[in-house]
Amino acid sequence: MTALDGNAIAGLLQEVFGREMTTVNGICASCGATRPMAELNVYLRAPGTVVRCASCEDVVMVLVTIRGITCVDLRGLDAG
Amino acid sequence: MAGAAIPGRLNWQLATVRELVDETARAKSIVLELPGWPGHRAGQHVDVRLTAHDGYQAQRSYSIASAPDDGHLVLTVERLEDGEVSPYLVDELRAGDELELRGPIGGYFVWEQSLGGPLFLVAGGSGVVPLRSMLRQQRAGGSEVPVRLLYSARTLDDILYRDELARLASVDVDIRLTLTRLPPDGWQGYQRRIDPEMLEQVGWSPEERPLVYVCGPSGFVETAASGFVALGHDPQRIRTERFGPTGSER
Secondary structure: OOOEEHHHHHHHHHHHHOOOOOOOEEEEOOOOOEEEHHHOEEEOOOOOEEEEOOOOOOEEEEEEEEOOEEEEEOOOEEOO | OOOOOOOOOOOOEEEEEEEEEEOOOOEEEEEEEOOOOOOOOOOOEEEEEEEOOOOOEEEEEEEEOOOOOOOOEEEEEEOOOOOOOHHHHHHHOOOOOEEEEEEEEOOOOOOOHHHOOOEEEEEEHHHHHHHHHHHHHHHHOOOOOOEEEEEEEOOHHHOOOHHHHHHHHHOOOEEEEEEOOOOOOOOOOEOOOOOHHHHHHHOOOHHHOOEEEEEEEHHHHHHHHHHHHHOOOOHHHEEEEEEOOOOOOO
16 A cells, blocks of 8 residues: 655644644654654555554554544654 | 634635636646635645535545745646546536635645755656646746756646746746656657656756755655655755545545
Protein backbone atom coordinates (compact mmCIF):
# COMPACT_ATOMS: atom_id res chain seq x y z
CA MET A 1 0.00 0.00 0.00
CA THR A 2 1.39 3.37 -0.98
CA ALA A 3 1.87 5.92 1.72
CA LEU A 4 0.84 9.51 1.38
CA ASP A 5 2.23 12.18 3.69
CA GLY A 6 0.97 14.45 6.44
CA ASN A 7 -0.18 17.08 3.94
CA ALA A 8 -2.99 14.68 3.01
CA ILE A 9 -4.50 14.94 6.51
CA ALA A 10 -3.75 18.62 7.10
CA GLY A 11 -7.47 19.40 7.20
CA LEU A 12 -8.25 16.56 9.59
CA LEU A 13 -5.36 17.54 11.90
CA GLN A 14 -6.46 21.17 11.89
CA GLU A 15 -10.01 20.07 12.73
CA VAL A 16 -8.75 17.97 15.66
CA PHE A 17 -6.04 20.26 17.04
CA GLY A 18 -7.61 23.61 16.15
CA ARG A 19 -4.53 24.92 14.34
CA GLU A 20 -2.32 24.26 11.33
CA MET A 21 -0.26 21.18 12.26
CA THR A 22 1.81 20.16 9.22
CA THR A 23 4.69 22.49 10.12
CA VAL A 24 4.73 21.33 13.76
CA ASN A 25 7.53 18.93 14.61
CA GLY A 26 6.55 15.47 15.78
CA ILE A 27 8.94 13.23 17.68
CA CYS A 28 8.73 9.48 17.11
CA ALA A 29 8.55 7.72 20.48
CA SER A 30 10.20 4.68 18.97
CA CYS A 31 13.29 6.01 17.15
CA GLY A 32 13.37 9.67 18.21
CA ALA A 33 13.24 11.06 14.67
CA THR A 34 11.98 14.65 14.73
CA ARG A 35 10.18 15.85 11.62
CA PRO A 36 7.40 18.19 10.60
CA MET A 37 4.04 16.37 10.63
CA ALA A 38 3.90 16.92 6.84
CA GLU A 39 6.74 14.42 6.44
CA LEU A 40 5.08 11.54 8.29
CA ASN A 41 3.81 8.56 6.28
CA VAL A 42 0.04 8.45 6.10
CA TYR A 43 -2.11 5.44 5.21
CA LEU A 44 -5.70 6.37 4.45
CA ARG A 45 -6.96 2.95 3.43
CA ALA A 46 -6.62 1.31 6.81
CA PRO A 47 -9.70 1.32 9.05
CA GLY A 48 -9.19 4.91 10.04
CA THR A 49 -6.06 6.89 9.27
CA VAL A 50 -2.73 5.39 10.31
CA VAL A 51 0.26 7.71 10.59
CA ARG A 52 3.73 6.20 10.70
CA CYS A 53 7.24 7.53 11.27
CA ALA A 54 9.04 8.06 7.94
CA SER A 55 12.29 6.81 9.47
CA CYS A 56 11.33 3.62 11.37
CA GLU A 57 7.73 3.06 10.14
CA ASP A 58 6.42 2.64 13.69
CA VAL A 59 2.87 3.84 14.30
CA VAL A 60 2.87 7.42 15.58
CA MET A 61 -0.81 8.25 15.48
CA VAL A 62 -4.18 6.69 14.61
CA LEU A 63 -7.27 8.76 13.84
CA VAL A 64 -10.74 7.26 13.45
CA THR A 65 -13.82 9.33 12.65
CA ILE A 66 -17.23 7.82 13.41
CA ARG A 67 -20.47 9.80 13.08
CA GLY A 68 -18.62 13.11 13.13
CA ILE A 69 -16.52 12.35 16.19
CA THR A 70 -12.79 11.78 15.71
CA CYS A 71 -10.90 9.55 18.12
CA VAL A 72 -7.19 10.29 18.21
CA ASP A 73 -4.59 7.84 19.53
CA LEU A 74 -1.18 9.50 19.88
CA ARG A 75 0.45 6.27 20.96
CA GLY A 76 3.77 6.79 19.22
CA LEU A 77 4.18 10.53 19.53
CA ASP A 78 6.72 11.73 22.06
CA ALA A 79 6.09 14.91 23.98
CA GLY A 80 9.72 15.96 23.40
CA MET B 1 -25.85 23.13 10.82
CA ALA B 2 -25.31 26.85 10.62
CA GLY B 3 -23.12 28.17 13.38
CA ALA B 4 -21.02 31.22 13.94
CA ALA B 5 -17.61 30.90 12.31
CA ILE B 6 -14.83 30.57 14.84
CA PRO B 7 -11.64 32.30 13.67
CA GLY B 8 -8.78 29.87 13.13
CA ARG B 9 -11.20 26.96 12.91
CA LEU B 10 -11.88 25.17 9.67
CA ASN B 11 -15.44 25.77 8.62
CA TRP B 12 -17.28 24.29 5.66
CA GLN B 13 -18.33 27.02 3.26
CA LEU B 14 -20.46 27.10 0.13
CA ALA B 15 -18.66 28.33 -2.96
CA THR B 16 -20.36 29.14 -6.26
CA VAL B 17 -18.89 27.87 -9.50
CA ARG B 18 -18.30 30.88 -11.70
CA GLU B 19 -16.64 29.19 -14.63
CA LEU B 20 -15.17 25.87 -15.78
CA VAL B 21 -12.11 25.83 -17.98
CA ASP B 22 -10.97 22.76 -19.95
CA GLU B 23 -7.28 22.19 -19.25
CA THR B 24 -6.90 18.76 -20.88
CA ALA B 25 -9.34 16.04 -21.97
CA ARG B 26 -9.38 14.81 -18.37
CA ALA B 27 -8.87 17.97 -16.33
CA LYS B 28 -10.78 21.15 -15.66
CA SER B 29 -10.09 24.29 -13.72
CA ILE B 30 -12.98 25.29 -11.48
CA VAL B 31 -13.19 29.05 -10.89
CA LEU B 32 -15.00 29.73 -7.62
CA GLU B 33 -16.64 32.65 -5.92
CA LEU B 34 -16.42 32.49 -2.19
CA PRO B 35 -17.67 35.34 -0.04
CA GLY B 36 -15.54 35.77 3.04
CA TRP B 37 -12.62 33.73 1.75
CA PRO B 38 -9.70 34.69 4.01
CA GLY B 39 -7.10 34.36 1.22
CA HIS B 40 -4.47 31.67 0.84
CA ARG B 41 -0.75 31.09 0.44
CA ALA B 42 0.70 29.52 -2.71
CA GLY B 43 0.83 25.74 -2.28
CA GLN B 44 -2.14 25.35 0.06
CA HIS B 45 -5.16 23.16 -0.66
CA VAL B 46 -8.84 22.89 0.19
CA ASP B 47 -11.01 19.95 1.23
CA VAL B 48 -14.05 19.46 -1.01
CA ARG B 49 -17.09 17.57 0.28
CA LEU B 50 -19.90 16.08 -1.81
CA THR B 51 -23.14 14.92 -0.22
CA ALA B 52 -25.45 12.46 -1.98
CA HIS B 53 -29.25 12.56 -1.66
CA ASP B 54 -29.13 9.76 0.90
CA GLY B 55 -26.68 11.70 3.04
CA TYR B 56 -23.56 9.77 2.01
CA GLN B 57 -20.54 12.06 1.98
CA ALA B 58 -17.20 11.86 0.19
CA GLN B 59 -14.36 14.23 0.85
CA ARG B 60 -11.12 14.90 -1.07
CA SER B 61 -8.30 17.43 -1.01
CA TYR B 62 -7.53 19.59 -4.04
CA SER B 63 -4.64 21.99 -4.46
CA ILE B 64 -5.33 25.63 -5.15
CA ALA B 65 -4.14 26.53 -8.65
CA SER B 66 -4.55 30.29 -8.42
CA ALA B 67 -2.12 32.72 -6.87
CA PRO B 68 -3.15 34.59 -3.71
CA ASP B 69 -3.69 37.83 -5.66
CA ASP B 70 -5.56 36.33 -8.63
CA GLY B 71 -8.93 37.51 -7.38
CA HIS B 72 -10.66 34.15 -7.67
CA LEU B 73 -10.08 30.82 -6.09
CA VAL B 74 -9.25 28.24 -8.77
CA LEU B 75 -8.96 24.47 -8.32
CA THR B 76 -7.72 22.23 -11.10
CA VAL B 77 -9.11 18.70 -10.94
CA GLU B 78 -8.06 15.72 -13.01
CA ARG B 79 -10.61 12.94 -13.47
CA LEU B 80 -9.58 9.60 -11.99
CA GLU B 81 -11.55 6.86 -13.76
CA ASP B 82 -12.31 4.99 -10.55
CA GLY B 83 -12.61 8.18 -8.50
CA GLU B 84 -15.56 8.95 -6.28
CA VAL B 85 -15.35 12.74 -6.40
CA SER B 86 -13.30 13.83 -9.41
CA PRO B 87 -15.67 12.41 -12.11
CA TYR B 88 -18.46 14.56 -10.66
CA LEU B 89 -16.28 17.66 -10.49
CA VAL B 90 -14.92 17.24 -14.02
CA ASP B 91 -18.02 15.94 -15.85
CA GLU B 92 -21.12 17.02 -13.95
CA LEU B 93 -20.35 20.34 -12.30
CA ARG B 94 -21.76 23.41 -14.09
CA ALA B 95 -21.37 27.16 -13.74
CA GLY B 96 -23.76 28.42 -11.07
CA ASP B 97 -23.60 25.19 -9.04
CA GLU B 98 -22.58 25.31 -5.41
CA LEU B 99 -19.66 23.39 -3.98
CA GLU B 100 -18.93 22.75 -0.31
CA LEU B 101 -15.34 23.28 0.75
CA ARG B 102 -13.12 24.26 3.66
CA GLY B 103 -9.73 25.88 3.72
CA PRO B 104 -7.17 27.15 3.06
CA ILE B 105 -5.32 24.14 4.49
CA GLY B 106 -1.64 23.38 5.01
CA GLY B 107 1.42 25.42 5.90
CA TYR B 108 4.33 23.16 5.07
CA PHE B 109 4.08 22.93 1.29
CA VAL B 110 3.91 26.69 0.88
CA TRP B 111 6.07 29.25 -0.86
CA GLU B 112 6.04 32.99 -0.42
CA GLN B 113 8.44 35.74 -1.49
CA SER B 114 10.09 35.96 1.93
CA LEU B 115 11.36 32.37 1.63
CA GLY B 116 13.51 33.39 -1.37
CA GLY B 117 15.18 30.89 -3.66
CA PRO B 118 16.47 29.98 -6.12
CA LEU B 119 13.23 28.11 -6.54
CA PHE B 120 13.15 24.70 -8.17
CA LEU B 121 9.67 23.27 -8.74
CA VAL B 122 9.36 19.60 -9.67
CA ALA B 123 5.97 18.31 -10.78
CA GLY B 124 4.66 14.85 -11.57
CA GLY B 125 1.32 14.87 -13.41
CA SER B 126 -1.32 16.99 -11.68
CA GLY B 127 1.26 17.72 -8.97
CA VAL B 128 1.89 20.81 -11.08
CA VAL B 129 -1.27 22.45 -9.66
CA PRO B 130 0.14 23.90 -6.38
CA LEU B 131 3.41 24.69 -8.17
CA ARG B 132 1.47 26.74 -10.72
CA SER B 133 0.14 28.81 -7.83
CA MET B 134 3.75 29.38 -6.69
CA LEU B 135 4.83 30.29 -10.23
CA ARG B 136 2.02 32.83 -10.55
CA GLN B 137 2.81 34.21 -7.11
CA GLN B 138 6.48 34.59 -8.03
CA ARG B 139 5.54 36.38 -11.26
CA ALA B 140 2.89 38.60 -9.70
CA GLY B 141 5.17 39.75 -6.92
CA GLY B 142 7.79 40.94 -9.41
CA SER B 143 10.17 38.71 -7.50
CA GLU B 144 13.85 38.58 -8.38
CA VAL B 145 13.95 34.96 -7.24
CA PRO B 146 15.04 32.77 -10.16
CA VAL B 147 12.65 29.88 -10.77
CA ARG B 148 12.83 26.64 -12.73
CA LEU B 149 10.09 24.09 -13.34
CA LEU B 150 10.64 20.46 -14.24
CA TYR B 151 7.31 18.89 -15.21
CA SER B 152 6.83 15.21 -15.92
CA ALA B 153 3.67 14.06 -17.71
CA ARG B 154 2.61 11.02 -19.67
CA THR B 155 1.99 12.72 -22.99
CA LEU B 156 1.95 16.27 -24.34
CA ASP B 157 -1.87 16.20 -24.18
CA ASP B 158 -1.70 15.61 -20.42
CA ILE B 159 0.23 18.84 -19.76
CA LEU B 160 -1.84 21.24 -17.67
CA TYR B 161 -1.63 25.03 -18.32
CA ARG B 162 0.20 24.39 -21.60
CA ASP B 163 -0.33 27.87 -23.09
CA GLU B 164 0.48 29.63 -19.84
CA LEU B 165 3.68 27.62 -19.38
CA ALA B 166 4.68 28.33 -22.98
CA ARG B 167 4.20 32.06 -22.35
CA LEU B 168 6.26 31.93 -19.17
CA ALA B 169 8.99 29.97 -20.93
CA SER B 170 9.17 32.66 -23.61
CA VAL B 171 9.80 35.28 -20.91
CA ASP B 172 12.42 34.16 -18.44
CA VAL B 173 11.13 31.13 -16.59
CA ASP B 174 13.15 28.01 -17.25
CA ILE B 175 10.59 25.26 -17.93
CA ARG B 176 11.56 21.73 -18.89
CA LEU B 177 9.14 18.98 -19.76
CA THR B 178 9.66 15.27 -19.71
CA LEU B 179 7.16 12.90 -21.34
CA THR B 180 7.10 9.37 -20.04
CA ARG B 181 4.99 7.93 -22.87
CA LEU B 182 4.55 8.64 -26.56
CA PRO B 183 6.51 11.82 -27.20
CA PRO B 184 5.30 13.50 -30.41
CA ASP B 185 7.46 13.50 -33.55
CA GLY B 186 10.33 15.94 -33.29
CA TRP B 187 10.02 16.21 -29.48
CA GLN B 188 13.02 18.09 -28.11
CA GLY B 189 12.44 17.57 -24.37
CA TYR B 190 13.21 14.65 -22.12
CA GLN B 191 11.52 11.32 -22.86
CA ARG B 192 11.81 9.33 -19.66
CA ARG B 193 10.87 9.23 -16.00
CA ILE B 194 12.78 11.66 -13.82
CA ASP B 195 16.11 10.50 -12.42
CA PRO B 196 19.02 12.10 -10.51
CA GLU B 197 20.81 12.93 -13.77
CA MET B 198 17.81 14.95 -14.97
CA LEU B 199 17.48 16.73 -11.61
CA GLU B 200 21.16 17.64 -11.79
CA GLN B 201 20.91 18.92 -15.37
CA VAL B 202 17.79 21.01 -14.86
CA GLY B 203 18.23 22.20 -11.29
CA TRP B 204 20.82 24.18 -9.37
CA SER B 205 23.81 22.61 -7.67
CA PRO B 206 23.64 21.87 -3.92
CA GLU B 207 26.14 24.73 -3.38
CA GLU B 208 23.60 27.21 -4.77
CA ARG B 209 21.16 26.02 -2.09
CA PRO B 210 17.96 25.97 -4.12
CA LEU B 211 14.63 25.71 -2.33
CA VAL B 212 12.99 22.62 -3.84
CA TYR B 213 9.27 21.79 -3.99
CA VAL B 214 8.25 18.37 -5.28
CA CYS B 215 4.62 17.41 -5.83
CA GLY B 216 3.29 14.29 -7.51
CA PRO B 217 2.30 10.68 -6.99
CA SER B 218 4.12 8.86 -4.17
CA GLY B 219 6.62 7.00 -6.35
CA PHE B 220 7.51 10.17 -8.24
CA VAL B 221 8.07 12.14 -5.03
CA GLU B 222 10.13 9.28 -3.57
CA THR B 223 12.40 9.19 -6.63
CA ALA B 224 12.85 12.95 -6.72
CA ALA B 225 13.45 13.40 -2.99
CA SER B 226 15.97 10.58 -2.72
CA GLY B 227 17.63 11.84 -5.92
CA PHE B 228 18.09 15.31 -4.45
CA VAL B 229 19.52 13.93 -1.22
CA ALA B 230 21.91 11.67 -3.18
CA LEU B 231 23.07 14.71 -5.17
CA GLY B 232 23.97 16.39 -1.88
CA HIS B 233 21.05 18.77 -1.40
CA ASP B 234 20.12 19.81 2.12
CA PRO B 235 16.99 17.79 3.07
CA GLN B 236 15.79 20.82 5.04
CA ARG B 237 15.41 22.73 1.78
CA ILE B 238 13.34 20.04 0.07
CA ARG B 239 9.57 20.12 0.62
CA THR B 240 7.39 17.37 -0.71
CA GLU B 241 3.70 16.67 -1.13
CA ARG B 242 2.36 13.33 -2.28
CA PHE B 243 -1.03 12.45 -3.59
CA GLY B 244 -2.45 9.05 -4.22
CA PRO B 245 -5.38 7.05 -5.48
CA THR B 246 -7.54 7.42 -2.38
CA GLY B 247 -8.54 10.15 -0.04
CA SER B 248 -6.65 12.93 -1.71
CA GLU B 249 -7.37 12.99 -5.40
CA ARG B 250 -5.74 15.85 -7.23
